[in-house]
Amino acid sequence: MxxxxxxxxxxxxxxxxxxxxxxxxxxxxxxxxxxxxxxxxxxxxxxxxxxxxxxxxxxxxxxxxxxxxxxxxxxxxxxxxxxxxxxxxxxxxxxxxxxxxxxxxxxxxxxxxxxxxxxxxxxxxxxxxxxxxxxxxxxxxxxYQREKAHQDALSILTTREREVLSLIVKEHTSEEIARKLFLSKKTVDNHRQNILAKTGCKTTIGLVKFAIRNGME
Amino acid sequence: MxxxxxxxxxxxxxxxxxxxxxxxxxxxxxxxxxxxxxxxxxxxxxxxxxxxxxxxxxxxxxxxxxxxxxxxxxxxxxxxxxxxxxxxxxxxxxxxxxxxxxxxxxxxxxxxxxxxxxxxxxxxxxxxxxxxxxxxxxxxxxxYQREKAHQDALSILTTREREVLSLIVKEHTSEEIARKLFLSKKTVDNHRQNILAKTGCKTTIGLVKFAIRNGME
DNA sequence: GACTATATAGGGATTAATACCTATTTCGCA
DNA sequence: TGCGAAATAGGTATTAATCCCTATATAGTC
Missing domain, CATH: 3.40.50.2300 (Response regulator)
Known part of the structure; x- marks a missing residue:
């Protein structure tokens, strides 16, 4: 049936x-x-x-x-x-x-x-x-495809720089990042400066967008 | 054949x-x-x-x-x-x-x-x-679905606040935003303060992530 | 062995953002 | 008609970020 x-x-x-x-x-x-x-x-x-x-x-x-x-x-x-x-x-x-x-x-x-x-x-x-x-x-x-293509953009940064960038994106200040990585705040600020130069960004906001665009976070 | x-x-x-x-x-x-x-x-x-x-x-x-x-x-x-x-x-x-x-x-x-x-x-x-x-x-x-679900999160902001947020995400400073919108820098700063409070963000970086998450930009 | 990149750290100055306040006008809604 | 939300603007102070320098140690490369 x-x-x-x-x-x-x-x-x-x-x-x-x-x-x-x-x-x-x-x-x-x-x-x-x-x-x-x-x-x-x-x-x-x-x-x-x-x-x-x-x-x-x-x-x-x-x-x-x-x-x-x-x-x-x-x-x-x-x-x-x-x-x-x-x-x-x-x-x-x-x-x-x-x-x-x-x-x-x-x-x-x-x-x-x-x-x-x-x-x-x-x-x-x-x-x-x-x-x-x-x-x-x-x-x-x-x-997704388009994002994936630019994935390697993060590779222009050194390991340390990626580490710092990651913490920046997580909303930590230079001072907090310094404490976390056992560095001087000055060192962190120098890394920031270098990251800005390498990525061609002008502000932290630009960095955050760069990081997100390239799959960080 | x-x-x-x-x-x-x-x-x-x-x-x-x-x-x-x-x-x-x-x-x-x-x-x-x-x-x-x-x-x-x-x-x-x-x-x-x-x-x-x-x-x-x-x-x-x-x-x-x-x-x-x-x-x-x-x-x-x-x-x-x-x-x-x-x-x-x-x-x-x-x-x-x-x-x-x-x-x-x-x-x-x-x-x-x-x-x-x-x-x-x-x-x-x-x-x-x-x-x-x-x-x-x-x-x-x-x-995409998940993003879409939280789309309405932007609606907690007023039109003016969304306007300001959009310019923040575009990497403009408070002063630039003020000039662009024919406002006092103080007004823009107040808007920022209110946006931070409403969204529960602590920093501009948080705002940028919030905006991107919710489809702005 | 000199050169380059990376990571480290500091000085000194300027600009931007954040955290509290108060206060006025306008507009819609109850 | 008065209440609240939104938009406007100012005061004051602190903290954070950015810019422009110098400088040292280390590791890898040509």
């Missing part, structure tokens, strides 16, 4: 064409049922609020009038965290993807995705997992 | 069992041919160096003696950037995944992946794309 569980889906997209396309895509899928449609976020939210039990999953476009898919997602996750949200988009721009992630979307898919990928995404999400379009991983990772 | 292109694969894993498992997995795949095996990174690299044209793709485990899969990947990408690398691992720990990404791996897959996912990953990678296990996206994104 197989237990047949239907997942009721709410589609939100301001292009009727997309909604129709998705509907035809799910025509033969018994597990997924399109139980509602909306042409903007506001409308979708109203539908959910009028019967919060009706939908288990929302598939929403990003760019919609009145309320974007991201905002819709945020609202849903705040008020009805048990409802899953799959965000659709034309693009895989880093900021949109990050927005979706920060809105706690369960998935992010490009509109160019085929039926197989759609079904796979829905399977994963309804099973309590997440699904993100493959292309976005290198994109959201780019930032 | 179908053009049949064979992708020659080099397997690197220090568990023969895994190698054998992968070999049996690709037994019926005409598109992929296992053309080499190695039990550690050093061995794999030697095989490649002796005939760089032989392999189009390397599937490597992360943890191996002599040379880890990550190091192997880094070497391959530096010397033979045209060879694709798929990294395998038991875990989806954030640091390992990040290491793999920074080593410019074309894919990251868990050993628990089934044949279908393997084939899909190989298809994507040989087509010039990337494939990363779904589970890792939320993981590598966690950092």
């Amino acid at each position: 197989t237990i047949e569980i239907n997942t009721h889906i709410l589609l939100a997209d301001d292009h009727q064409l997309v909604i129709d396309g998705l509907k035809s895509m799910f025509q033969n899928e018994t597990r997924y049922v399109i139980s509602g449609e909306a042409n903007n976020g506001q409308e979708a939210l109203s539908l959910i609020q009028s019967d919060p039990e009706k939908f288990q999953l929302v598939i929403t476009d990003v760019s919609m009038s009145h309320m974007t898919g991201i905002e819709l997602c945020r609202h849903i996750k705040q008020q009805y965290p048990e409802i899953k949200v799959l965000v659709l988009s034309m693009y895989s721009g880093v900021s949109v993807v990050k927005e979706a992630l920060s809105a706690e979307a369960d998935g992010y898919l490009l509109k160019s995705a085929g039926k197989d990928e759609f079904i796979q995404a829905l399977h994963r999400i309804t099973d309590g997992g997440t699904y993100f379009a493959q292309d976005i991983i290198p994109i959201i990772y780019n930032q | 179908t053009i049949e292109i064979n992708t020659h694969i080099l397997l690197a894993d220090d568990h023969q069992l895994v190698i054998d498992g992968l070999k049996s997995m690709f037994q019926n795949e005409t598109r992929y041919v296992i053309s080499g095996e190695a039990n550690n990174g050093q061995e794999a690299l030697s095989l490649i160096q002796s005939d760089p044209e032989k392999f189009q793709l390397v599937i490597t485990d992360v943890s191996m003696s002599h040379m880890t899969g990550i190091e192997l990947c880094r070497h391959i990408k530096q010397q033979y950037p045209e060879i694709k690398v798929l990294v395998l691992s038991m875990y989806s720990g954030v640091s390992v995944v990040k290491e793999a990404l920074s080593a410019e791996a074309d894919g990251y897959l868990l050993k628990s992946a089934g044949k279908d996912e393997f084939i899909q990953a190989l298809h994507r990678i040989t087509d010039g794309g990337t494939y990363f296990a779904q589970d890792i996206i939320p993981i590598i994104y966690n950092q």
Whole structure:
């Protein structure tokens, strides 16, 4: 005996064409049922609020009038965290993807995705997992990549200088650093001076930013 | 007429069992041919160096003696950037995944992946794309998530205070800030004092770290 | 053996930041 | 209408950081 569980889906997209396309895509899928449609976020939210039990999953476009898919997602996750949200988009721009992630979307898919990928995404999400379009991983990772490239900047400093810098970043004064390292305050000040010169920074604030940028702390 | 292109694969894993498992997995795949095996990174690299044209793709485990899969990947990408690398691992720990990404791996897959996912990953990678296990996206994104959660910390500051803080982070002195905002230096100092109190920081360095942590700059 | 980098330490002066205060104006909210 | 928050400004004192010097010991390199 197989237990047949239907997942009721709410589609939100301001292009009727997309909604129709998705509907035809799910025509033969018994597990997924399109139980509602909306042409903007506001409308979708109203539908959910009028019967919060009706939908288990929302598939929403990003760019919609009145309320974007991201905002819709945020609202849903705040008020009805048990409802899953799959965000659709034309693009895989880093900021949109990050927005979706920060809105706690369960998935992010490009509109160019085929039926197989759609079904796979829905399977994963309804099973309590997440699904993100493959292309976005290198994109959201780019930032880290960039930082990593400049990692070696710290190597222009000597061991002692790195030690001092680390304590500076930890908000210790020259006097405290001197005590900690059993040095004269003057020595510490000289190290500071040298670190400033080597890194091309003008102030302690610059040093702190330099250190953080380069993975210290 | 179908053009049949064979992708020659080099397997690197220090568990023969895994190698054998992968070999049996690709037994019926005409598109992929296992053309080499190695039990550690050093061995794999030697095989490649002796005939760089032989392999189009390397599937490597992360943890191996002599040379880890990550190091192997880094070497391959530096010397033979045209060879694709798929990294395998038991875990989806954030640091390992990040290491793999920074080593410019074309894919990251868990050993628990089934044949279908393997084939899909190989298809994507040989087509010039990337494939990363779904589970890792939320993981590598966690950092950003955490920052985002504390984003609102800046909201405890008034508009003027945020303005002043922003200039502090840009390495301006109180006097410069005063000139820029057409204020008395005293006013700026008072703002600083209030910002310190509100944020619970003791020094300017603390403020800079607070600002960066919370997305300013 | 001379040269260079590193780590050490000091003198002396200036500028910047921090820690306490008080006080006025303006603006929104209860 | 009065209360509190925000923004403004000043006084005074202390501490910290920065700048510009000199100087010594040590270790490694050419």
